[in-house]
Amino acid sequence: MAEIAATAGIGKGTIYEYFNSKEDLFFAVFEWLSHKIASAATVRISALGGSAAERLVALNDSVVCSVLKMMDMYSLVMEFWAASSSSVMRKRFKTAFRQAYRDFRAIVTSLIQEGIERGEFTSGVNPESIAAALVGMWDALLLQAWFDDAFEPLKTSKDFLVILLVGLAAEKQKL
Amino acid sequence: MAEIAATAGIGKGTIYEYFNSKEDLFFAVFEWLSHKIASAATVRISALGGSAAERLVALNDSVVCSVLKMMDMYSLVMEFWAASSSSVMRKRFKTAFRQAYRDFRAIVTSLIQEGIERGEFTSGVNPESIAAALVGMWDALLLQAWFDDAFEPLKTSKDFLVILLVGLAAEKQKL
DNA sequence: TAAGCTTGACTGACCGGTCGGTACTATATA
DNA sequence: TATATAGTACCGACCGGTCAGTCAAGCTTA
Numbered sequence: 546m547a548e549i550a551a552t553a554g555i556g557k558g559t560i561y562e563y564f565n566s567k568e569d570l571f572f573a574v575f576e577w578l579s580h581k582i583a584s585a586a587t588v589r590i591s592a593l594g595g596s597a598a599e600r601l602v603a604l605n606d607s608v609v610c611s612v613l614k615m616m617d618m619y620s621l622v623m624e625f626w627a628a629s630s631s632s633v634m635r636k637r638f639k640t641a642f643r644q645a646y647r648d649f650r651a652i653v654t655s656l657i658q659e660g661i662e663r664g665e666f667t668s669g670v671n672p673e674s675i676a677a678a679l680v681g682m683w684d685a686l687l688l689q690a691w692f693d694d695a696f697e698p699l700k701t702s703k704d705f706l707v708i709l710l711v712g713l714a715a716e717k718q719k720l
Numbered sequence: 721m722a723e724i725a726a727t728a729g730i731g732k733g734t735i736y737e738y739f740n741s742k743e744d745l746f747f748a749v750f751e752w753l754s755h756k757i758a759s760a761a762t763v764r765i766s767a768l769g770g771s772a773a774e775r776l777v778a779l780n781d782s783v784v785c786s787v788l789k790m791m792d793m794y795s796l797v798m799e800f801w802a803a804s805s806s807s808v809m810r811k812r813f814k815t816a817f818r819q820a821y822r823d824f825r826a827i828v829t830s831l832i833q834e835g836i837e838r839g840e841f842t843s844g845v846n847p848e849s850i851a852a853a854l855v856g857m858w859d860a861l862l863l864q865a866w867f868d869d870a871f872e873p874l875k876t877s878k879d880f881l882v883i884l885l886v887g888l889a890a891e892k893q894k895l
Numbered sequence: 896t897a898a899g900c901t902t903g904a905c906t907g908a909c910c911g912g913t914c915g916g917t918a919c920t921a922t923a924t925a
Numbered sequence: 926t927a928t929a930t931a932g933t934a935c936c937g938a939c940c941g942g943t944c945a946g947t948c949a950a951g952c953t954t955a
Contacts, residue, residue, distance in 0.1 A: 546945060547903090556902040558947080567945060620805030627802030629867070630795030643867040667883075674879030677871070678857050681864060685856025692804065692818040696852070704849030708842075712887030721911060722937095731936035733913080742911060 585611040597660030609699045650676045666713040760786040772835030783858050784874045794866050825851045841888040
């Protein structure tokens with residue numbers, strides 16, 4: 546807290562004018578980063594033209610690139626994950642994370658759903674499962690990149706998405 | 721440390737007969753869990769018969785199920801991630817994680833590589849990218865399950881794998 | 896000058912690590 | 926066999942450092 550106050554150029558006591566506790570401040574940072582990532586990553590999909598496949602590729606690029614740009618903050622994400630497992634802060638963080646993941650999955654789900662309705666994607670697919678896996682993949686590729694400088698999350702995700710899109714479009718080939 | 725000693729039914733000082741510091745103990749737990757997960761998840765793939773696709777499905781089931789069985793320890797994983805971002809312990813944990821991910825990716829990569837050589841999978845694919853995404857997906861689906869009791873990682877991963885396998889096998893359809 | 900804002904020295908709970916000491920076993924010696 | 930010595934495992938009271946949170950004193954502003 547002393548270090549934060551010093552960095553902010555205020556006295557330690559002043560922090561407590563704005564936050565009731567260190568945990569409150571920590572949670573506020575979590576929400577701030579959460580919104581920052583969400584708004585940076587989620588390009589206005591509906592505004593974007595093109596096929597569902599094209600938009601999925603665009604979303605992939607946007608998510609991976611924007612998180613890569615703030616890779617220096619990635620350690621924070623891990624701190625937040627840990628917070629969601631700490632007995633004291635668990636509830637708050639767990640709830641927030643659950644909601645954040647649900648929201649993000651919902652966006653991707655609707656994009657895939659639309660692809661099915663348009664006839665681009667096979668109807669045999671469960672949009673929610675694909676969305677969850679994609680969201681997870683973004684998370685995890687960035688995590689692997691954090692551990693390994695040699696790892697290329699953008700290339701990897703693009704390669705992967707190409708294959709996935711072939712699978713999604715399978716029905717078309719039967720026509 | 722006092723609590724750990726109490727739980728172990730030994731005195732606090734005794735811990736230091738076996739570990740030099742709290743961090744050393746923590747790292748030992750990390751290595752223990754690391755091996756536990758690796759050996760539990762990695763079914764003897766080579767011993768397993770069947771096509772590459774079948775073995776990929778088997779691996780998927782094995783990984784997801786075995787981690788689900790030790791879900792109560794999942795919070796530990798998050799603590800370890802956080803440790804890899806903490807300034808003091810960073811190096812050790814980061815290195816270990818990097819290696820663990822590389823090892824696991826290598827297993828999956830070779831499985832996919834084999835599928836390509838056998839002609840099951842399209843040669844247009846980059847095995848490493850697919851492997852990284854799969855490994856990431858397992859990680860991230862379990863993470864989402866940790867946050868959300870309603871989330872079904874096994875079902876999700878199976879659904880997803882089906883679509884992915886269609887994409888991977890695409891070349892075959894051209895024959 | 897009064898009200899409100901800001902501050903950083905201070906407090907007390909907490910915790911990792913230490914150390915003097917006990918107890919028990921194994922080996923060597925007489 | 927009895928005794929001495931050495932090695933090993935164990936213990937928990939204690940120490941010193943750390944840090945979130947407090948509050949009386951100083952400062953600013955109207």
